[in-house]
Amino acid sequence: MxxxxxxxxxxxxxxxxxxxxxxxxxxxxxxxxxxxxxxxxxxxxxxxxxxxxxxxxxxxxxxxxxxxxxxxxxxxxxxxxxxxxxxxxxxxxxxxxxxxxxxxxxxxxxxxxxxxxxxxxxxxxxxxxxxxxxxxxxxxxxxxxxxxxxxxTIKEDLLDQDSLPPLPYDKLGTFYPLQKFLGKTYLGEHTMAYHSSIGCPFICSFCAVVPIYEARWKAKSAQHVYKDVKYIKDKYGADAIEFHDNNFFVSEKRAVDFAKLIEPENMTWWGMARIDTMDKFKDSSLELIRRSGCKCIFFGAESGNDEVLAQMDKGGTQTGEQIIRFAERLKKFDIIPEYSFVLGTPASSPEKVQAQIDFDINFIKKVKAVNPDTEIVIYTYTPVPTEGSELFKQVQAEGFKYPQTLEDWVSPAWESFDLRKNPLTPWLTPEMIDKIRNFETVLNGVYPTVTDIKLNELKRKAIKLVSTIRYKANLYKYPYEIKLLQRLWEYRQPEIQGF
Missing domain, CATH: 3.40.50.2300 (Response regulator)
Incomplete structure (x- = not known):
């Protein structure tokens, strides 16, 4: 056995x-x-x-x-x-x-x-x-x-990623046709998923990666990544790449080296990054990254409120001003910034929680004003057990508790919690959650995600038409007409369904 x-x-x-x-x-x-x-x-x-x-x-x-x-x-x-x-x-x-x-x-x-x-x-x-x-x-x-x-047992040092044995793609193909794993997405007809690194060198107190990797990061070399990608492209027909790294762009040199290698392959690709890291990249690097096929980059903006960023222990040098400026900067390189925001962090009073939500709703509209192509992904804050972080101590003090059994974890309420849609946090009132969700509905009506490849131009114009008046007038309550169209057309949300 x-x-x-x-x-x-x-x-x-x-x-x-x-x-x-x-x-x-x-x-x-x-x-x-x-x-x-x-x-x-x-x-x-x-x-x-x-x-x-x-x-x-x-x-x-x-x-x-x-x-x-x-x-x-x-x-x-x-x-x-x-x-x-x-x-x-x-x-x-x-x-x-x-x-x-x-x-x-x-x-x-x-x-x-x-x-x-x-x-x-x-x-x-x-x-x-x-x-x-x-x-x-x-x-x-x-x-x-x-x-x-x-x-x-004690944690092991992260291993040199290039020294690991190659992934047995061909043997996987004996169980399922490998082409089945190369799905049609916004990026391409045959999109492959790939991990080029593990961990992240930052300690954001709201991130589930932190307790596991403890601010450590190890990556495969650009040459190794290119070799793997080209193998799947040449043998199985991949034409696009989703890099599922927690932070693909930690190293400017590695990103540039990979961009130079992949450019002749005519592939489209996507990865995740930090705003304050990529804002230090040279213009020539960003230009090369785009020319190599990088179409869209996911960034954890989290909040435009500098106090909330500090509360989250975001680390680095990210500020609200930088978030807006960087979105505008990426316009000239034709790279779509995909910004995620986390609304609903705890505060000392309900009024302050609501004020923070209102601040970020207005901030998101400012980001859209400087770069309308910015993709906005909205999450509701859900605690993760980053032991010792001030934010998690605050969460516990507010009375938040995790389920004690696996059966409780798979209840419908906690499944929604894990998708960061139903926070189950004591400092958020139903009215606050409704405001976040309703704003998201209106925002997605005015700016439907480009990643929804089934939403044609006519549908986009129609849903934008019925949503724009609400958006301009800050009328977010009861957006039933928008929800109806989204449900009718099976509007997809990248934060739940990916590309």
Whole structure:
């Protein structure tokens, strides 16, 4: 029973992307243990597919990657069913959710081990130890229970990314046609997903990455990234790239080197960055990045209020003034800035919470005024357990508590929480939440996202026409006519559905 089943739970309807996280784990054991991949996004009945492997009696280890929200909702019942029907198997979870909520995960009784961060070494070493009946207490990046108490082993230094084994794309293709993972998006007809780095060198107190990577960042070289991308392009027909790094543009030199390499390939691409980092890039660098095919860059603007940015421990040098100036700067390079804002952070009184919301609504309109092409993504603040941060201490003092069980985590209310749409935070009143959502509806009516490739020009003009009067007059209440059109035309929101 030493074969390994790796499972990527379903994350969205009809959205197929190369399952990089689980493929990384496959690479770590490839050639040493036999493994299979089940991708919930590609299966009509994932449990049926998983059981078809387990029933052979050959699979003793299961590795699940679990993000909060839809993936957790699918991973939980399947993990429970496996433990009930195949109790001799060893269940191992990795991903942001188990790393940040280990107690709820391990108390469930369905999960035996958590990989706390990168599993390139931890996963194969754990399997080795279990196979040989050897101690695993000194394997780094593990969380598990002993005598009812949770044990965390020490964190491993981030590995040199170029030294890791190549991802087994061709073997993935034996389970699912690889072309299926190259979906049609705003970027291209055949868009590939790729991770070129892990972690982030900043410690924003609202970010789930911080507790896992602790301000560390490691990246593959530009040459290595180009080699991988070109392989998928030449063999499987990829014509666009989504870089799913938490922060792709940490290094100007690496970004420029990659841009020079990828430019002749005529591919379109997208990545995530910090405003205060890229604002230091030379004009020549930004020009080259755009010329190489970079069409849109996601930035965490978070707030135009400098006090809120300090409260979030945004780090760096970002200010409200810089956010507006940088949006205007990118216009001349024809790069679309995709700004995300986080509204609804705690304050000392309800009046101050409301004032902060109003401030950022007006600030977003100022950003749109200087660069109408700026994509705006609006989240409602949802706490993450960044231990020791002043913001999380404030959140706890306000009475916010996480669910204590996995079953509670997958309730409809908490699933919406994980999508940052239903905050469940005691300092936000229903009226405040309604104002945020209604403004978002009107804003998306006046400026429909360019990433919605199914929304044709006629529909865009129609929804803009009915929304503009509201937008100019600051009338956001009860935008039922806009919601009706958005529902009728299945308007998509990038923060929930991606590209």
């Amino acid at each position: 030493n074969k390994i089943l790796l499972y990527n739970p379903k994350s969205a309807n009809a959205k197929y992307r190369i399952p990089n996280s689980i493929l990384n784990i496959a690479a770590s054991v490839d050639g040493k243990y036999e493994w299979v991949i089940v991708d919930g996004n590609c299966e009509a009945d994932a449990w049926k597919k998983i059981e078809s492997y387990l029933i052979t009696g050959e699979f003793g280890y299961l590795g699940f990657t679990v993000m909060p929200g839809p993936q957790l909702k699918e991973a939980l019942p399947i993990s429970k069913a496996i433990k009930e029907k195949y109790p001799r198997t060893t269940m191992i979870w990795g991903g942001y959710f188990p790393s940040n909520q280990p107690k709820a995960v391990l108390d469930s009784g369905y999960v035996d081990f958590i990989i706390n961060g990168p599993g390139d070494n931890a996963f194969p070493r754990l399997i080795d130890a279990l196979e040989k009946h050897e101690p695993y207490e000194f394997i780094k990046n593990l969380i598990y229970k002993v005598d009812g108490k949770i044990t965390k």
